[in-house]
Amino acid sequence: MTKINDGKTTEAPTMNDVARRAGVSAMTVSRALKEGSHVSSATRERITRAINELGYVLDQSAGSLSSRRTGFVAAIIPSINNSNFSDTARGITDALEGTGLQLLLGYTNYSVEREEELIEAMLRRRPEGIILTGGSHTPKGRRMLEQAGIPVIETWDRPAQPIDKVVGFSNGEAMELLVETLARKGYRRFGYIGGVTARDTRGSQRRAGFVRALERLGLSSDRVISFGVPPISMEQGAQAVVSMLERWPDTQVALCVSDLSAFGALMECQRRGLKVPQDIAIAGFGDYEIAACCHPRMTTVNVDCYGIGRQAALKLTQTIQAQSPGTPEPVTLTGFRVIEREST
Amino acid sequence: MTKINDGKTTEAPTMNDVARRAGVSAMTVSRALKEGSHVSSATRERITRAINELGYVLDQSAGSLSSRRTGFVAAIIPSINNSNFSDTARGITDALEGTGLQLLLGYTNYSVEREEELIEAMLRRRPEGIILTGGSHTPKGRRMLEQAGIPVIETWDRPAQPIDKVVGFSNGEAMELLVETLARKGYRRFGYIGGVTARDTRGSQRRAGFVRALERLGLSSDRVISFGVPPISMEQGAQAVVSMLERWPDTQVALCVSDLSAFGALMECQRRGLKVPQDIAIAGFGDYEIAACCHPRMTTVNVDCYGIGRQAALKLTQTIQAQSPGTPEPVTLTGFRVIEREST
DNA sequence: CCCGCGTATGTTATCGCTATCATCCAAAAG
DNA sequence: CTTTTGGATGATAGCGATAACATACGCGGG
Structure with a gap:
């Protein structure tokens, strides 16, 4: 997009603009925007004011390039219109809440070719983990997942040869x-x-x-x-x-x-x-x-669609913070139960 | 995440690794990966081989920082479990197909506070446009949208005071x-x-x-x-x-x-x-x-949920490539019709 | 035989942020 | 009163890609 400066479109403010206005260095602004960093309350307040005055919004693309953490988790489901799978997506989102991770959702329309494209599109965004539906992938898709160097969780199924971790049922x-x-x-x-x-x-x-x-x-x-x-x-x-x-x-x-x-x-x-x-x-x-x-x-x-999503996301976050002693189990079996009602 | 190099976890290859292996500069690799750039077929082939051998995947975070185009479009819907709205999301995705834009989807659970959080989370990713459901936002949410400097499309409604563009019905x-x-x-x-x-x-x-x-x-x-x-x-x-x-x-x-x-x-x-x-x-x-x-x-x-999504995405892409003579209409009214069936 | 031009490729300088290390200073410890 | 300690902040150097400009080369026209 060629940005024609028509007088009202000012360039978006950067962290340096905020820093200048608050009379601190950009690094301090960065700290003030991150939880659990030591910034004095007086400074923090000046920074907050500057941010509001300028309408500054952090640029996370730039941040993740530097910190090497994108904060993305990718998930691929067959269909967004099927409430079973959207329940799973909901479970993922809910479990991600508060972790600072954001869901990047794609759907395949039940096509492994489309899945392959999506896998590549997602990996380009450098997610910190990826959640898939089922264990059927194209050879290339599988290879990309294996080489990505991130946790991979296959769900809704029990693949004979899992890529990495599994949350599913038979x-x-x-x-x-x-x-x-x-x-x-x-x-x-x-x-x-x-x-x-x-x-x-x-x-x-x-x-x-x-x-x-x-x-x-x-x-x-x-x-x-x-x-x-x-x-x-x-x-x-x-x-x-x-x-x-x-x-x-x-x-x-x-x-x-x-x-x-x-x-x-x-x-x-x-x-x-x-x-x-x-x-x-x-x-x-x-x-x-x-x-x-x-x-x-x-x-x-x-078949506890929501729980599949929740547990997949939990396993993912646990694996990402893998310093913990017990690395999560490779396979989590989720339950299923027959619900007898009036139609039989 | 501190990456402990345990011997098998090699650092992911970068464009420079590909360039070295193919005996060209990084810039040529970048060109080879982009449509419509002049790269000789011999070179392109060497690069392609190097990419496959290394299992290289483009890092789009880095790319967008440099090119100032993230390739993201944000969309916020009330619920992912409601097939009316997921139809709209499908319409957006389908219309985005082939444009190189990727959907960043969030849902609010019908809460404007949650919407405000989502707006900020999305804007941090620097989307090139944003599609919202409805015209009710928190004051802060509205301000962020106005200042974002990107096209904003409100859908599924006819807001009395639209932020920017509208695709909806009364x-x-x-x-x-x-x-x-x-x-x-x-x-x-x-x-x-x-x-x-x-x-x-x-x-x-x-x-x-x-x-x-x-x-x-x-x-x-x-x-x-x-x-x-x-x-x-x-x-x-x-x-x-x-x-x-x-x-x-x-x-x-x-x-x-x-x-x-x-x-x-x-x-x-x-x-x-x-x-x-x-x-x-x-x-x-x-x-x-x-x-x-x-x-x-x-x-x-x-109420043509799918069409709302399609048209919103189309209007968005048209606005992004705004060099065209007729900037898209600010308001697109989508149709609705009563379907009389047996229950009345 | 030189000029001009377009294609193919390389070099350099960022993009906006954060990791890392350095520095400063006040309060606690000796 | 000196030393230690740790909180608060700053300076610097990239992260991995691409824009913009520079360079090299081949080919046709004058």
Whole structure:
């Protein structure tokens, strides 16, 4: 941007301007702006006044270049529109509160290529740590992360070969638990509604868990509807349940890759006059707000999205201040639990 | 952070390391990394190889200090968990794609004090522009924005005294239109369900619009239930509709400050065996995905959240490259329209 | 054969801040 | 009264990149 000085656009004041006005050196201003530095209260007050008079705002780019600490933490999630992931982002932000670290958030739209671009864009900003969703990355992305020399936390998953630290759970096991819970309740003919691509690795793992659990129980795992690419929409769930009922009219319970598709399915059933759970039972995954509020209330798996974010950020800050004796555990398993409600 | 060199942690390579390895000067490396600079293809290739061998990643903090362009755009939204606002964030990101600008996102939890903190935190990063939600700020926040010397875009609203540019709509008028539309359909006894505080300024304006429209029509605007602070939850809508039906059992249609509370209300009515819209009609605001998918499908007001974000970002980039003849219009009004569905 | 010009590259000087070391001084300790 | 100590402040030197200017070179026209 070529700054045309039109008379009113004065150059932004720098720390030197503040120092001059307060009659101190720039170094003292710098100290006054940092917590826990020794600056006499009289000086501090003069500096504060000068700052207010000039409307000075610290330039952190310059500061971080000098101090070699940017104060950034990067986080990459698949989608900002999915409240499960935005809950995780909220958990990260909340845990970062008061640490002086600021979140740099990016989202991939479930694309590893986009993730790779984002990783590079983020690393250019020299974050002090990075939090990722899942354990699937491009080779180049993985290499960049390994070489970055900062803590890396993979979340929402249990990667077979973690890059560094992990805060997550097994999506497959969680789905297995849901199947087992419902089987114990007497259901026998299970259907699954999920995305068609492998882009959503957590979705694939849930489906794999569905199949494993049914095989173990000696039940059929054939009733699977694949309905399109992420991001998962409610509408897709509505269409999918129709296909399912056409192909396998005897399906007793439809498990969905997410509460969102489950909700779409639930509403579609009501629209067609089917009673849930009498005619067909429906369960979701994720325990979104909607699952607790819809009618009938939805059975689902709660996976503590917010806690994943919180714990990831905590592990990150602990690792950054790594002088502590017990370096944080490499893997933190977060809990999941089936929440049985009226829809099953 | 004191970096203890434990043997494996080598210092990250700098541009000079790349330059030395490629047998050129740092400046040439810098040029090779920037589009549209003259670097011979042989040299460029040597540099690229050196970069890959060293695993070099550009340090943009340092670059922006020198070039006085950070490549950041700041955006502040009330909540990351509300899909209306995250749609706006998506619109911003998408419009920024390819411009070399990166989004720095923060959210306030509907608190102007938190907004003030965020404004300062963002300005410390020297963004090239800033996008805000709404026109309510603390005096200090406003002053900082005015003095920042960068384009400021207020969105989602029509502030009486804009700081700079605006991309938004009148929440009051939108609600008026909804009331009028439903009145034309024959409804006479309107109720309103909204938050209790003034923190959510858009919510207050919608309520004001509700009252204005009914007064103009000569109808009662007394049936108002206030149910708690933002963020708005579905559950609050469920509770509020119960209160409403207790206090004003004759209510014909309940307008809600948001689709989320409307949905909660809708489900609660079904739970109680009330038929929507026969026993009570319900309408929301925002046209969330849920409104199009629930049963019965919900009447609401679409306000093009994504478009607000896109247009705000476009206006921002146009203003930044302000050499163009027609500086962008100060105010862009985005459209809204009532979407009539089955719930009314 | 020289001049001019545009492309390719190098040199130098910051950008605004903070780490580090040096200095000064008053109060506590001996 | 001297020495020690530590708080308060200043001077200096970069952090890693890029803007701006300088230089070198090749090629076509006069």
